Structures are given as structure tokens and as C-alpha cells.
Amino acid sequence: MNSKAMILALVVTSFSLPAAGLQAQPLPENFAGCQGGCDAGDRNLDAESEDLARGTRxxxxxxxKLERREFTKAAKNFQKAVDTIPTNAAYNYMAGSSFYFAGDHEAAKIYLTKALAAEGDEAIEPGQREIAEGILRKIAQE
Structure with missing residues (x-):
């Protein structure tokens, strides 16, 4: 298995395992409090909640798209997620990893650097950090 294929396998494994904060978020329409039938007018979501729902989508x-190995399309979706919540390290990690496999190494570098800059509760998982650092090393060697 060549090194690019190995990194891809690690990236796929890192996002397919449920990690804290990376599980799909319920959209407001599916929220348990609305299962009895919410009136749309009762849902006054603030901008942050709307951004979270949009970013999650x-x-x-x-x-x-990643499941279908459509890396460019996946990267564009992750980029839109980052546009909604720029500080989300997981969104930046996935955008960077996807751009790398789509062949856009400059974009990959930008997003992976942002992902690695997050600290504390907002930081990416240690395995993702290792993968991101490995991708950045490969880009630097080109």
C-alpha cells in the first residue's frame, strides 16, 4: 500500500469512528422537544444554533461524498461547514484532509494548520492530529 493510500485509510478511519463532538447533531426539526409537533413559530433559534445546524448538514x-471517494465534492462541503463555524477544528481537519486527497495541497495546508491550532476542548483528536501533521510533512516535502 503506497503512503497516500495509507494516509487515506487512516483519515477514513479517523472520521468514521464516533468522536466526541463529531457525531451528527440533531437538527431543530428533529429535536426531542418537537416530536409532539412543534409550531415553526415556536422555534426561535439564535444565529449560533442556526450555524451549528447548517454546519452539521x-x-x-x-x-x-467521502464514502463515495468524491474528494473534491467532499472538500467543498467541509469548506462550507467551515464557512459557517470557522473555529470548528473538526470541520477544518476534514476540509484539509479532503482537499489533500482532491489534490489541492495549498487549501489542505490552510485548513489543516487551522485544525492543528485549536487547543483544549476544541482540539482535534490525537489520531487526527498525527494524520494532519503527517499530511503537512508530505506537502512540505513536495
Missing amino acids: YYNRGLK
Whole structure:
């Protein structure tokens, strides 16, 4: 298995395992409090909640594209997720990894660097950090 294929396998494994904060978020329409039938007028979501719902939709779409190995489409969806919540390290990690496999190494470098900059509770998982650092090393060697 060549090194690019090995990295791909690690990236796929890193996002397919449920990690804290990376599980699909329920959209407001599916929230347990609305299962009895919410009136749309009762849902006053603030901008942050709306961004989270929008970012989650793009993130989940990106995962579907990755399952089909459509890296450019996946990267664009993850990029849209980052556009909604720029500080989300997981969104940046997935955008960077996808751009790398789509062949856009400059974009990959930008997103992976942002993902690695996050600290504390917002940081990416240690395995993802290792993969991101490995991808950045490969890009630097080109």
C-alpha cells in the first residue's frame, strides 16, 4: 500500500469512528422537544444554533461524498461547514484532509494548520492530529 493510500485509510478511519463532538447533531426539526409537533413559530433559534445546524448538514454531506471517494465534492462541503463555524477544528481537519486527497495541497495546508491550532476542548483528536501533521510533512516535502 503506497503512503497516500495509507494516509487515506487512516483519515477514513479517523472520521468514521464516533468522536466526541463529531457525531451528527440533531437538527431543530428533529429535536426531542418537537416530536409532539412543534409550531415553526415556536422555534426561535439564535444565529449560533442556526450555524451549528447548517454546519452539521454540510459536514454530513461531506461524509457521504467521502464514502463515495468524491474528494473534491467532499472538500467543498467541509469548506462550507467551515464557512459557517470557522473555529470548528473538526470541520477544518476534514476540509484539509479532503482537499489533500482532491489534490489541492495549498487549501489542505490552510485548513489543516487551522485544525492543528485549536487547543483544549476544541482540539482535534490525537489520531487526527498525527494524520494532519503527517499530511503537512508530505506537502512540505513536495
